[in-house]
């Protein structure tokens with residue numbers, strides 16, 4: 139008898155799982171349920187669309203014929219509201235029940251709301267979906283001044299969109315540096331200068347205490363905790379994700395911030411798997427539970443989950459994720475877990491070239507490269523192979539570092 143697979147979520151994790159399931163199990167029934175109104179698109183590129191640099195068409199990855207060609211049943215606008223692991227069913231908002239032999243939860247996250255007065259006013263945007271990008275673009279084209287909040291990888295996308303649309307911008311940050319958990323002041327200063335060159339002014343030790351609105355409930359001003367006021371008819375907020383775990387309530391599927399899975403992407407239920415941003419997976423390289431928020435990692439997790447749904451134990455997830463920023467004249471790449479570790483080493487080579495490696499128990503667990511990305515393959519190899527680099531930190535950040543420069547056992551890896 140053919141197996142039935144139900145996938146919740148048609149992001150890159152869910153869609154890549156469907157593709158692999160079809161390859162591995164040609165006879166299976168495969169259904170994808172998504173609450174979005176459109177099939178898989180490239181979430182990474184929606185910022186280029188919002189900047190006005192790309193039309194809609196190339197953002198889309200799959201049209202509906204992609205699913206028909208693979209005999210995959212895609213149900214758009216279908217929000218799953220309940221999971222019954224004992225009955226092996228999921229239920230959608232309209233009451234429709236879907237039975238599964240194996241279930242994949244690839245449900246990602248939803249942008250966190252800022253818990254301050256008037257944060258739901260007209261003109262305040264969050265950024266996760268293509269529809270968000272359309273709304274941002276439309277508003278940005280008429281905006282006069284903007285405020286961006288959230289000093290991380292998504293906040294900087296919003297700041298870059300204001301710059302590309304020639305809207306004067308203030309970028310309010312809580313500390314003294316952009317992405318202060320991964321970059322030092324030296325590294326962050328390169329980013330601050332690049333923002334200033336694009337007419338986006340970083341404001342430090344700031345944030346938002348509340349927003350002021352006009353009679354029509356449109357945002358007019360952001361007031362920071364120091365009482366400083368920033369006029370803005372466009373506000374973009376990117377302060378993190380709330381992972382979509384509500385549908386797990388009432389089940390005994392284990393989760394915390396995300397869904398707990400093993401290295402085969404299986405939950406504590408034999409027939410329920412999870413993949414993508416939503417997982418708290420057992421990171422074989424880090425040696426502890428971790429969560430990734432990156433496209434490549436989500437894609438790989440979808441593929442690995444599918445293989446193990448067909449035949450559990452086939453392949454484990456072992457991956458060094460990367461995330462690049464392409465808004466500036468210099469390249470930027472973060473890899474692994476740059477905000478973790480018990481030690482680090484960094485070096486600055488010029489006004490636009492800097493590196494920092496995060497180290498845990500004498501091994502690289504992540505890093506950030508600005509200006510010159512050429513050593514990334516070497517660092518990722520050392521991380522993937524868990525090479526002990528104790529006592530050789532300075533060698534690692536030599537500008538022209540080569541693997542052969544490492545002494546002893548490390549060099550032979």
Ligand SMILES: Cc1cc2nc3c(=O)[nH]c(=O)nc-3n(C[C@H](O)[C@H](O)[C@H](O)COP(=O)(O)OP(=O)(O)OC[C@H]3O[C@@H](n4cnc5c(N)ncnc54)[C@H](O)[C@@H]3O)c2cc1C
Pocket residue numbers: 146147148149150151152171172173174181182183184185216217218219244245246247265266267292295382385413414415416430431432433434436460461462463
């Ligand atoms: C603007 C932006 C820029 C980014 N840039 C980069 C980048 O440069 N590099 C990089 O590596 N990563 C980037 N990312 C992150 C990357 O896009 C994500 O890590 C990746 O898309 C996660 O894929 P996913 O499939 O796990 O989750 P998602 O893409 O979030 O997909 C989950 C899907 O599940 C649906 N869903 C959730 N709950 C339910 C439910 N109950 N019922 C039905 N459907 C449900 C959601 O609507 C969504 O469609 C960016 C993200 C954004 C928003």
